Amino acid sequence: MSATIVGSSWALGMEFLDPILFGQFLGKPGWMWLAFLTIVITLLVLDLGVLHREQREIPVSESLVLSAAYLSLGLLFGAWVWWYLGAASGMEYLTGFAIEKALAMDNVFVIAMIFTFFAVPRKYQHRVLFWGILGVIVLRAIMIGLGATLVSQFSWVLYIFAIFLIATGVKMILFARQGKEFDVANNPVLRFMRRRFNVTQQHHGERFFVKQPHPTSGKLVWFMTPLFMALVLIEIVDVIFAVDSVPAIFAITTDPFIVYTSNIFAILGLRALYFALAAMVHRFHYLKYALAVVLIFIGSKIFLADLMGLDKFPPALALTVTFGILAAGVVYSLIKTRREAVAQAEPVHGRDA
Numbered sequence: 001m002s003a004t005i006v007g008s009s010w011a012l013g014m015e016f017l018d019p020i021l022f023g024q025f026l027g028k029p030g031w032m033w034l035a036f037l038t039i040v041i042t043l044l045v046l047d048l049g050v051l052h053r054e055q056r057e058i059p060v061s062e063s064l065v066l067s068a069a070y071l072s073l074g075l076l077f078g079a080w081v082w083w084y085l086g087a088a089s090g091m092e093y094l095t096g097f098a099i100e101k102a103l104a105m106d107n108v109f110v111i112a113m114i115f116t117f118f119a120v121p122r123k124y125q126h127r128v129l130f131w132g133i134l135g136v137i138v139l140r141a142i143m144i145g146l147g148a149t150l151v152s153q154f155s156w157v158l159y160i161f162a163i164f165l166i167a168t169g170v171k172m173i174l175f176a177r178q179g180k181e182f183d184v185a186n187n188p189v190l191r192f193m194r195r196r197f198n199v200t201q202q203h204h205g206e207r208f209f210v211k212q213p214h215p216t217s218g219k220l221v222w223f224m225t226p227l228f229m230a231l232v233l234i235e236i237v238d239v240i241f242a243v244d245s246v247p248a249i250f251a252i253t254t255d256p257f258i259v260y261t262s263n264i265f266a267i268l269g270l271r272a273l274y275f276a277l278a279a280m281v282h283r284f285h286y287l288k289y290a291l292a293v294v295l296i297f298i299g300s301k302i303f304l305a306d307l308m309g310l311d312k313f314p315p316a317l318a319l320t321v322t323f324g325i326l327a328a329g330v331v332y333s334l335i336k337t338r339r340e341a342v343a344q345a346e347p348v349h350g351r352d353a
Contacts, residue, residue, distance in 0.1 A: 028257040036077075036261055040137065043073075043268060047130065063275035070269030071101075077265055081258070091315035092253040093262045095322050099252075099298070100266035102291055102326050103245050105284060107270065108277050110237050117184040118226040124206050128227060129271040132234045136270075139239060140263050143246050148256040158254070158302060161247035165299030168244050172292035189236050190229060198223040244295065251298045252318065286336055290329020294322055 074097055082090025115125055150157045184190065193199060200223045204210040208228035214221045249259045277284070301313040 027255060032257065036257075036264075039073075039077075040264060040268065043070075044130075044134070047271075059275075063272050066272035067269055067276050070265075070272055074101075074265035074269070077261065081261070085258075088315050089253075089255065089258060091319045092255070093258050095252050095315070095319045096249040096258065096262035097266050098319075098322055098326060099248055099294060100245050100263050101269075102287070102294070102329075103241055103248075104266055104270050104273060105277065106288060106291055107237065107241050108274050111234055111274055113184055114230050114233050114237070118230045119203075120227060120230055121203065124203070124227060125274075126271060127206050128231050128234065129274060132231055132238070133267065133271060135231075135235045136238050136267050137264060139235070140242060140246070140267070141260065143242050144256060144260050144263065147246055147250050148254070148259070151250060151254050158251065161251050162299040162302040165244070165247055165251060165295045169292040169294075169296035169299065172288060172295070176288045176292070184233065187233060187236075190233060193224065193229055193232065199229065200225050203227060248295060248298050251302055252315075284330065284333045284337075286333040287326075287329045290325050290332075293329075294325050297321060297325065 075094075078090060078093045078097060081093045111129075114120075115128075120128065198214065198221055200210060200212070202225075204225050204227075206227070207225055208231065209222050210225055211220050211222055213219065245263065246259075249262060253259060298318075301318060305313040
């Protein structure tokens, strides 16, 4: 009797789970999406609940170890994609992962400026970045979902993405040559928050909001702290960067699973990457030019495929060119900035002599 009940319950459970696990969602079985989300949630819980339960300053050594761990996980997932979905999908994932990782490095420059502007203590920066990553996961899901819908309904949207990427790459080169940077003080969102809401000038520990007397009425009201304003600006910055990275990955592949997983795995290590690079962002100054060239290449390859009479630009060639450009940008940045540092130091030594 009990065996019959257990068997019936198992059958009902499988009947309920079958469409969830094996039904198609955005072109892939549900179990693949659930497995990916389980990995992401586990990493976030481990990060905040175990490794960084207490607010503290993260040393560069720990940051480097965490960065290497997140990079390894992203590459291991790419290896699984290569094995399970095929070499073409694996190369598309790795190309998207590399581009998003490089754009995340550019993102580090802006985050460092925001933290400096608000004078956020290093021991609270991880908290801001953690909640920022949660926002990124949701925002990217929305933007990628919209992008996938547009591409599936209107294939010509890919050509608009391509033109946009080429224009963005050219603009990045011009801005880099002119020395233009993200202007935190004059950001319209920051001005709006200061004009419309109660904000404090001082930090209140790790709190995003604090209740204190209003300067006019004396009533206890909620105030935004600089920590929360920094979080809002970081989310705004991610939206700005997503406008570049999401079209870039769609120009590589239209598979929503590859697009989203490569984006999120690259972004998950952003917190650790920030603490490793924040003190040496100046060493990667010329990487912006390499990123600009990559965006121009990714945008151009759609038109190149048409000229070559191909349905799709060869994934292996796209991966090779992308890695080559980014590697050249990193190496050139390190060599160039080292020479500049030596050149600036020489007159000082000469005077001391």
